[in-house]
Amino acid sequence: MGKRKSQLPFYLLFSLVLLAAMLGCSMLGAVRFDWHEMWQSPIFLNLRLPRIVLSVLVGAALSVCGAAYQSIFRNPLTDPYVLGISSGASLGAAIAILLGLEAYLLGIGACALLAGLLTIVVVYRIASIGNRMHTTTLLLTGVCLTFLFSALISFLMVLHHDKMDNIIFWTMGSFASATWPDVAIVAPVVVVGICVVLFYCRDLNLLLAGSETAKSLGVEVERVKKVLLLVTTLMVAFCVATCGVIGFVGLVVPHCIRLVCGPDNRRIVPYAIIFGGLFLLLCDTLSRTVLAPAELPVGSLTALVGAPLFIHLLYRNKKSY
């Protein structure tokens, strides 16, 4: 048995691929640019470039959060969307808008964070009744909460017709209104969040063996879970606050990576950063180019890929029990 091979060359290679894709995608769209004029165009610099950067950041964040949730809940079927955290955060964002905070991303983010944290506490409490977290309980809890939150959001929308458009935006994800200030707030949250998750990668591996086993192998289980749930919910909340609910990214990306390089989170998380960014970048580029100048909601594209995969996983999971 040889030593664990360093993945560094691969990380660098794929990071370059991601950069190239970012450049390539930024040239595509309703308005096309060539290389020279692009760097002078305000459309490119102020609309398209922040959109590209934001989609990569959000894709990376959602994928890393998905990988973390899958280890914490010991279940490959979880991601921020399936667990209802994204919907919870979008309800928080909707409430923030009704409170008149729509001009402040930090205010919306804070409300989304509070609602997201409440959701994760409820999910975690319900799912950890008994010793082992059951897939069914976990998924049903997430689905029910999503129903509850969309009902509440519809209710809020009926009560406040005037702000309906703003709220609808949060229930169907889109990067169409991405700006540099958005990037400036989301980027630090995502970068710090991802660093924290990277720091706890080995603990995530051990958590897969179960809380008690992890503890007897030297993991401060309660503390690690608390820190990671807080940090991941923070990332999800700020992603939702800027670009709305985009489902299944955290499910699809870690799953595909796991197929290729196994269950070790010390590899999955770095690859999830790169390929999560790439995945959402490509989805967003498709969503704005396929029917240009009209746009598809990017959330519907990710769901087109994610939902069938989810059903496939559920089917396979069911067979193994």
Added chain:
Amino acid sequence: MIALQNLSCSFGDKVILSHLDVRLDDGGFYAVMGANGSGKTTLLRLVAGLLTPQEGAVMLDGTNVLHYTARQLAQRMAFVRQHPHTDFEFSAFETVLMGRNPYQHRLQNESEADWQIVEQSLRLTNTWHLRFSKPNQMSGGELQRVIIARALAQQTPILLLDEPLSNLDIAHQFEILDLLRRINREQHKTILLVIHDLNMAWQYCDRLLLLHQGGILYQGPTHQGLTPHNIATVFHVQATLTGDNIQLSPIHSS
């Protein structure tokens, strides 16, 4: 040295263990025995610091186990749980490597020594040939031996095993017991073994903890504890001793 002091534990209204006082000497090979539901697993979980007792404490070298950090505790005792299970597929080698976690620093890779210890542990449990196997490619017994290898890789002075033999065929049961006796004698590890087979306990374990109705019915040398009277009280079977063999037959109550 482990000392249980006035230890009580209950789940809801159900009292599992009440007011236990036990001293476990270093280097002892203890059989933990009792009927189903007598609190053997609970006792092990309390010793491992995984449960908080309602009353009393488990003292390890004079300090409450609950006051150790998870890392410190994992360097002192390893715990082999009943029914190991995971949905994610680490190979046997990677699984055993996790036993080195309490000695590794974050963000640091495994050292040469870690790799040697893992190989050694796999060879000791006769699972080296399974090193690339995933859990779903192994039988229950093979997985159980890999989990024991992980506990050995932790290189702790104390080893807690909760029914580690229940998935194994008879040949592997003896193989594991021989291995445990060897590390007990050569490395002076303290071993707490939950075991059901009276004859195996008689043969291998020098000390016995007999649990009955939430209390300790007997603690001391195994050969003096496995009396027909104690066996009848705890297991409701009739025992006759012939040489080194315990013969069991059901008690026919009228």
